[in-house]
Amino acid sequence: MIEKVETGVALLQLSSVARVFLASLVCLTFMSSAQARNCLSLSSPNDYLGLKIGEELEHLFALQSPCFIVSYNPSARSAQMLLDGEVDGELLRIEGFEPYKTAGMAMVPVPLIIGEAILVTRDFKVSAIEDISQATLGIRRGTEWSDSLSQGHENRITVPSYELMVEMFKKGRIDAFLIDDLNLREYRDTLAGVNKVVLKQSGVYIWLSKEHENLVPDVARILREFYAQGHSFAGL
Helix, strand or coil: CHHHHHHHHHHHHHHHHHHHHHHHHHHHHHHHHHHHCCCEEEEEECCHHHHHHHHHHHHHCCCCCCCEEEEEECHHHHHHHHHCCCCCEEEEEECCCHHHHHHCCEECCCCCEEEEEEEEECCCCCCCHHHHCCCCEEEECCCHHHHHHCCCCCCEEEECCHHHHHHHHHCCCCCEEEEEHHHHHHHCCCCCCCEEEEEEEEEEEEEECHHHHHHHHHHHHHHHHHHHCCCCCCCC
16 A cells, blocks of 8 residues: 555655746747747836736747747836847837936837836825925836936935835835836735825837847738737737
């Protein structure tokens, strides 16, 4: 009886190892296939929005030319990777992203989504950043729109992730913070009952390196066809 149990456990362990092996094999096969097709490497911020849209973009462009392989990195690091030539492009940057404009990067002129910039605060009298006066305002590192909107605010704290920023807000270490409406969905329960002020709307785009500027029309066409068929990324 003991031998049968041990044999069963061994088979289960083998089955588990086999599943991991098969999953790894599928992943390696996809990567090898993608590399063989010279897919572009894109970086995306590793937040809720970046992970969702990155996955959808890989799927949408899987059989297209160009195809994409997306990696996920902290927002500031993600932008720096394109500037340093470590990737071919990046997702979810605003139209006027100054570092990319200065470096001559090429923007695909079709927005992935139109998002809202949100100010989160406990004070329901607040309707603009100017209303929070000396309150401590959290902004995420590497997110230019929040840096731009809060330029005139004296008491800013730069935080590496939205997850940490929400935690700091809950513990009272910051009085308010800036976040986009789609990433805010991940914290809708945690932040129920607080004031959420819409400051502005703006689109976010795919940016490609100068070397791949010639691919911009193809990427734009695929996105336009995707939208023309009634699809969008806004429902993520």
